[in-house]
Amino acid sequence: xxxILLPKGFLSCAKNVGIKDNTPDFTVIYSETRAxxxxxxxxxxxxxxxxxxxxxxxxxxxxxxxxxxxxxxxxATGQQGIEDVQTIVEVVAKELxxxxxxxxxxxxxxxxxxxxxxxxxxxxxxxxNELKKDGLKDSAEAxxxxxxxxxxxxxxxxxxxxxxIAKGSGMIEPNMxxxxxxxxxxxxxxxxxxxxxLKRAVDVSFNMVSVDSDTSTSDTVAAxxxxxxxxxxxxxxxxxxxxxxxxxxxxxxxxxxGATKLVEVQVDGAQNNDEAKLMMKSIINSPLVKTAIxxxxxxxxxxxxxxxxxxxxxxxxxxxVSFGDxxxxxxGEPAESDLxxxxxxxxxxxxxxxxxxxxxxxxxxxxxxxxxxxxVKINGEYTT
Amino acid sequence: xxxILLPKGFLSCAKNVGIKDNTPDFTVIYSETRAxxxxxxxxxxxxxxxxxxxxxxxxxxxxxxxxxxxxxxxxATGQQGIEDVQTIVEVVAKELxxxxxxxxxxxxxxxxxxxxxxxxxxxxxxxxNELKKDGLKDSAEAxxxxxxxxxxxxxxxxxxxxxxIAKGSGMIEPNMxxxxxxxxxxxxxxxxxxxxxLKRAVDVSFNMVSVDSDTSTSDTVAAxxxxxxxxxxxxxxxxxxxxxxxxxxxxxxxxxxGATKLVEVQVDGAQNNDEAKLMMKSIINSPLVKTAIxxxxxxxxxxxxxxxxxxxxxxxxxxxVSFGDxxxxxxGEPAESDLxxxxxxxxxxxxxxxxxxxxxxxxxxxxxxxxxxxxVKINGEYTT
Numbered sequence: 001x002x003x004i005l006l007p008k009g010f011l012s013c014a015k016n017v018g019i020k021d022n023t024p025d026f027t028v029i030y031s032e033t034r035a036x037x038x039x040x041x042x043x044x045x046x047x048x049x050x051x052x053x054x055x056x057x058x059x060x061x062x063x064x065x066x067x068x069x070x071x072x073x074x075x076a077t078g079q080q081g082i083e084d085v086q087t088i089v090e091v092v093a094k095e096l097x098x099x100x101x102x103x104x105x106x107x108x109x110x111x112x113x114x115x116x117x118x119x120x121x122x123x124x125x126x127x128x129n130e131l132k133k134d135g136l137k138d139s140a141e142a143x144x145x146x147x148x149x150x151x152x153x154x155x156x157x158x159x160x161x162x163x164x165i166a167k168g169s170g171m172i173e174p175n176m177x178x179x180x181x182x183x184x185x186x187x188x189x190x191x192x193x194x195x196x197x198l199k200r201a202v203d204v205s206f207n208m209v210s211v212d213s214d215t216s217t218s219d220t221v222a223a224x225x226x227x228x229x230x231x232x233x234x235x236x237x238x239x240x241x242x243x244x245x246x247x248x249x250x251x252x253x254x255x256x257x258g259a260t261k262l263v264e265v266q267v268d269g270a271q272n273n274d275e276a277k278l279m280m281k282s283i284i285n286s287p288l289v290k291t292a293i294x295x296x297x298x299x300x301x302x303x304x305x306x307x308x309x310x311x312x313x314x315x316x317x318x319x320x321v322s323f324g325d326x327x328x329x330x331x332g333e334p335a336e337s338d339l340x341x342x343x344x345x346x347x348x349x350x351x352x353x354x355x356x357x358x359x360x361x362x363x364x365x366x367x368x369x370x371x372x373x374x375x376v377k378i379n380g381e382y383t384t
Numbered sequence: 385x386x387x388i389l390l391p392k393g394f395l396s397c398a399k400n401v402g403i404k405d406n407t408p409d410f411t412v413i414y415s416e417t418r419a420x421x422x423x424x425x426x427x428x429x430x431x432x433x434x435x436x437x438x439x440x441x442x443x444x445x446x447x448x449x450x451x452x453x454x455x456x457x458x459x460a461t462g463q464q465g466i467e468d469v470q471t472i473v474e475v476v477a478k479e480l481x482x483x484x485x486x487x488x489x490x491x492x493x494x495x496x497x498x499x500x501x502x503x504x505x506x507x508x509x510x511x512x513n514e515l516k517k518d519g520l521k522d523s524a525e526a527x528x529x530x531x532x533x534x535x536x537x538x539x540x541x542x543x544x545x546x547x548x549i550a551k552g553s554g555m556i557e558p559n560m561x562x563x564x565x566x567x568x569x570x571x572x573x574x575x576x577x578x579x580x581x582l583k584r585a586v587d588v589s590f591n592m593v594s595v596d597s598d599t600s601t602s603d604t605v606a607a608x609x610x611x612x613x614x615x616x617x618x619x620x621x622x623x624x625x626x627x628x629x630x631x632x633x634x635x636x637x638x639x640x641x642g643a644t645k646l647v648e649v650q651v652d653g654a655q656n657n658d659e660a661k662l663m664m665k666s667i668i669n670s671p672l673v674k675t676a677i678x679x680x681x682x683x684x685x686x687x688x689x690x691x692x693x694x695x696x697x698x699x700x701x702x703x704x705v706s707f708g709d710x711x712x713x714x715x716g717e718p719a720e721s722d723l724x725x726x727x728x729x730x731x732x733x734x735x736x737x738x739x740x741x742x743x744x745x746x747x748x749x750x751x752x753x754x755x756x757x758x759x760v761k762i763n764g765e766y767t768t
Contacts, residue, residue: 046692046700076688078717111685112718217689287671287755288763295764301495304460305601308430316430333462334496371671373757379672380679 004136004154007161007186008228009033011131014138017123019116020071020109024142026123029066029182030096030131035224036188037063038195039104040202042219049074049081049115050105051218053089057101061191063224064102066182067092068143070167074107074115075217084117091124106180106220108167109145140165143180146378151251153244160187160232162240166206166248168255181206181221181248187237188227197238198223205245208277208366209253210284253367258374261293262367266354270362275312277364282306283353290371296346298339300328307355318358323351331358388520388538391545391570392612393417395515398522401507403500404455404493408526410507413450413566414480414515419608420572421447422579423488424586426603433458433465433499434489435602437473441485445575447608448486450566451476452527454551458491458499459601468501475508490564490604492551493529524549527564530762535635537628544571544616546624550590550632552639565590565605565632571621572611581622582607589629592661592750593637594668637751642758645677646751650738654746659696661748666690667737674755680730682723684712691739702742707735715742 006012006029014027039058041051057063067088074081085105093100107115140150144167152165168179189197202221254262265283270276283289288302303321307314317332324345328337345351351370390396390413398411423442425435441447451472458465469489477484491499524534528551536549552563567582586605638646649667654660667673672686687705691698701716708729712721729735735754 044689044692045694045698046688073685076685076713076718110683111688112713113685114718217692287759291760291763294760297764299494301457301460301497304430304495305428308428308601310429314429329460329496334460334498371760373760375671376675376678376755376757376760379675380681 004134004152004163006133006136006163007184007226009186009226010184011133012135012139013127013130013132014135014142015123015130017069018119019069024138025071026069026120027139027142028092028127028131029139029184031064031184031224031226033226033228034062034064034102035226036061036191036194037104037222037224038191038198039220039222040199042217044217044219046076046217048107048218049077049085050107051220052082053085054104054106054220057104058222061195062102063104063222064098065092065096066104066106066222068106068108068180069120070143070145071109072107072113072115073109073111073218075111077112077114080114084115087117088120091121095124095127104222106218108143108180108218111217136163136165140167143167146257148255151248151255153247155240155244157232157236157240160229160237161185162187162244164244164248166252168252179206179219179252181245183221183223183241185223185225186227186229187225187232188230189225189232189234189237193234194223194225197234197241201238201242201245204242205249206252208280208364209249210281210366210368250367253369256369257378258372258376259369260349260372261370262350263293263369264350264352264365264367266352266363266365267357268363269318269357269359271312271360272362273364274362276362277366278312279307279310279355279357280364280366282309283355284366284368287371290368293346293351294370294372296343298342298346300342303353303355304329314357315359320356320358322354388518388536388547389545390517390520390547391568391610393570393610394568395517396519396523397511397514397516398519398526399507399514401453402503403453408522409455410453410504411523411526412476412511412515413523413568415448415568415608415610417610417612418446418448418486419610420445420575420578421488421606421608422575422582423604423606424583426601428601428603430460430601432491432602433461433469434491435604436466437469438488438490438604441488442606445579446486447488447606448482449476449480450488450490450606450608452490452492452564453504454527454529455493456491456497456499457493457495457602459495461496461498464498468499471501472504475505479508479511488606490602492527492564492602495601520547520549524551527551530641532639535632535639537631539624539628541616541620541624544613544621545569546571546628548628548632550636552636563590563603563636565629567605567607567625569607569609570611570613571609571616572614573609573616573618573621577618578607578609581618581625585622585626585629588626589633590636592664592748593633594665594750594752634751637753640753641762642756642760643753644733644756645754646734647677647753648734648736648749648751650736650749651741652747653702653741653743655696655744656746657748658746660746661750662696663691663694663739663741664748664750666693667739668750668752671755674752677730677735678754678756680727682726682730684726687737687739688713698741699743704740704742706738
């Protein structure tokens with residue numbers, strides 16, 4: 001993919017500072033003017049040191065830079081971890097000539113290993129001269145861990161630009177915010193409005209993805225709106241943002257560790273949207289469903305079993321289940337489905353599972369992936 | 385392992401009736417006298433047809449036989465499934481000369497495929513003559529699905545015998561009852577006392593096992609006490625039963641689909657036992673923890689992240705984590721642990737993870753297994 005231009009007044013750079021190997025591991029995304037900002041963070045109670053610091057910095061609703069390293073999460077590193085983030089933020093602030101408190105820091109990678117802060121500090125001087133308008137793809141690469149492709153999107157509405165990058169491949173089940181994603185726009189939006197729009201967009205995109213039911217300690221989604229392109233129709237902006245984040249969410253699921261297939265689960269007829277989401281998550285996270293999809297095994301009984309495990313009462317006699325257009329279970333009875341046809345469908349690389357509970361108006365759509373040999377390989381050999 | 389003798393008055397037989405292939409797939413365990421009985425069943429809302437029938441038959445607290453087939457679960461088979469169970473129960477009752485209502489039926493295997501009821505019915509005549517006192521190991525084999533070894537135990541207290549068999553290897557996270565397990569004793573115990581003892585013993589044994597966080601549609605634990613050896617000290621009986629079921633529970637975890645290691649997770653210092661159990665389950669079920677253990681990857685940060693995802697407030701600064709005797713995290717700070725030593729420990733085949741939350745008296749111990757390539761293989765190719 002080609003580089004994409006950042007919105008007005010935004011610049012970025014990405015580089016290797018040698019945290020683990022010689023691949024890009026550090027990026028700064030900067031706005032020439034202070035920007036309205038909003039962010040959502042992991043609900044994990046062992047949140048990373050950068051999350052602790054970032055939560056303070058976002059409080060007033062303004063930021064001027066995102067600073068992110070990969071290869072080390074700076075999590076479970078105690079008081080030293082906090083001091084290390086502060087050091088990095090101060091050195092970057094000095095280099096860019098901005099306030100430390102206007103920087104949102106993030107780190108992603110291994111947990112429990114002290115951050116090699118001196119390596120990062122050495123990589124900062126001169127960085128301001130490396131900033132450019134067309135380097136966002138490099139930033140998307142610099143925040144990758146086990147991701148196999150860089151995730152970035154761009155859109156425009158009436159002359160307003162909107163860009164975002166994201167990373168995430170394992171330890172992904174955002175409950176509140178998500179893995180890492182940064183959104184930049186030159187639209188003029190008040191911090192409070194930006195925060196509300198971001199939350200709603202994340203709720204139907206990143207919060208609907210699960211790769212392995214583990215919520216990372218570092219999850220962060222943050223947005224800066226620097227206003228340089230003037231005001232925007234907020235409804236259209238929210239629609240564009242939501243579409244963009246759904247595309248990125250599907251990229252995350254498709255790039256789940258070891259994934260060979262994107263799985264979309266649509267649930268309707270639940271008593272409310274929360275119950276539909278719970279059901280969607282339980283299907284997306286079932287190792288038995290995920291391995292059957294990997295092996296294109298037409299074992300639809302595993303969906304039935306997972307539905308039956310719902311934490312709330314369902315009406316078994318109303319339940320219908322389909323894979324694509326193939327109905328396998330209809331109002332509590334097995335449908336006369338062609339298992340060969342189902343196997344063929346499961347051999348594709350995008351699988352849609354639809355579940356109707358027949359018990360209300362609640363619905364939810366979410367995304368995940370299959371569970372393959374490579375998931376085991378990647379996660380059995382992560383630190384070694 | 386050698387065959388074990390059943391308690392007084394119990395007989396069993398196991399055979400192949402051709403449900404799927406030529407391995408044993410059908411067993412009957414019979415008491416010569418009507419026995420006090422108790423049972424616990426799956427909480428899955430799509431419970432199997434035999435579970436629906438079994439719940440009715442156990443209501444009065446008496447049984448005289450267990451009848452079990454493997455290779456087909458008779459789940460999601462609609463009204464026909466119920467009729468098929470009733471047919472089998474009636475034919476067995478006639479053969480044994482007992483009441484249909486004194487039979488507890490179970491089925492385990494693939495979901496959503498009609499039970500080949502005629503094959504089973506053809507295998508029943510003459511079965512009474514095949515019953516013997518020393519065939520329990522064969523019964524344990526006949527109820528296996530993806531299990532790699534037969535699970536059976538026997539114990540004695542003051543002349544009272546206590547035997548049990550169990551099966552289960554995948555789709556295992558009993559929340560209330562468990563996979564299949566049948567317990568036979570010649571002790572004299574009232575149905576109500578038997579039920580209470582069974583529940584307490586299951587709560588600290590089978591209910592503490594999870595292979596893949598999926599609760600099967602067919603889970604059943606049932607006990608018969610025919611009283612032929614006279615009364616028993618109930619406290620000692622409960623202790624012996626609990627020990628026996630814990631041994632079987634560990635067998636189940638050890639034989640989890642594709643498992644190469646038994647994992648024991650001990651949690652203490654939680655605010656109460658329920659919270660300790662939730663924490664234990666979240667560690668036992670984390671795919672990231674399970675794959676790291678499979679690969680002997682000393683990536684203890686995954687335990688920290690999983691602890692942080694608890695649904696209730698923890699005190700991160702109090703948390704301690706050890707693998708065997710190796711402490712990796714001590715009161716909120718990384719301990720100076722030797723990662724090579726940790727790798728060596730993780731290469732063993734029994735891994736103990738201890739977590740202290742430092743926040744109360746609640747505790748729980750549970751068992752699971754690692755997540756290997758073979759789990760993916762077994763479950764990607766199950767029906768095909």
